[in-house]
Amino acid sequence: MTRAAAVAAAVLATALVAAPRARAQEAPAPKEHTTWYFYTVKWGHQDEFLDLFQRNHYPILKAQLGSKIRKIRTFVPENHGDGRADWTFAVELTFTGREGGPTDAEIAKSLYPDLATFHAEERRRFEILVAHWDVPLDEVDLETRTPAGP
Numbered sequence: 448m449t450r451a452a453a454v455a456a457a458v459l460a461t462a463l464v465a466a467p468r469a470r471a472q473e474a475p476a477p478k479e480h481t482t483w484y485f486y487t488v489k490w491g492h493q494d495e496f497l498d499l500f501q502r503n504h505y506p507i508l509k510a511q512l513g514s515k516i517r518k519i520r521t522f523v524p525e526n527h528g529d530g531r532a533d534w535t536f537a538v539e540l541t542f543t544g545r546e547g548g549p550t551d552a553e554i555a556k557s558l559y560p561d562l563a564t565f566h567a568e569e570r571r572r573f574e575i576l577v578a579h580w581d582v583p584l585d586e587v588d589l590e591t592r593t594p595a596g597p
Contacts, residue, residue, distance in 0.1 A: 484581050515540065523537075
C-alpha cells in the first residue's frame with residue numbers, strides 16, 4: 448500500500464468512526480418537564496377520591512414510568528385551610544420528554560378487564576371534584592440566570 452493510500456484509508460476510517468458520534472451529538476436529548484396537577488375535592492369525599500385515584504388512575508401513570516414518565520409524586524396539604532391550600536390533592540409528574548407509546552385508554556383496556564366499572568369509577572372521581580387545574584412548570588436555573596434588573 449502506498450503512503451497516499453494509507454493516509455486516505457486512515458482519513459476514511461476516522462470519518463466513518465466520527466460520523467455516527469457527530470450525528471448522535473446533533474440530536475438533542477428529550478427535554479424533561481414537570482407538571483403539577485391540583486384537585487379540590489368536595490368536602491367529606493377526600494378518602495373516596497384518593498381510593499378511586501389510587502385504584503384507577505395511578506396504575507395507568509405507573510404503566511408509563513420509564514417511557515413517558517420519569518417520576519410520580521403525590522401530595523396532600525398538611526393543614527386544611529393553610530394559606531393557599533385550596534386544593535386537597537396534588538400530583539407531580541416529571542415527563543421524560545419522549546413521545547409515543549400506548550395511550551391512557553390503551554393502558555386502561557389492558558389493566559381493567561371490566562371497563563364499564565373502570566369508566567363508572569372515573570366518572571365518580573370527577574363528580575366529587577370542585578376544581579382541577581394543571582400547572583406546567585419551567586425550571587429557573589439561578590446559577591446561570593442573568594438578572595434583569597440593575
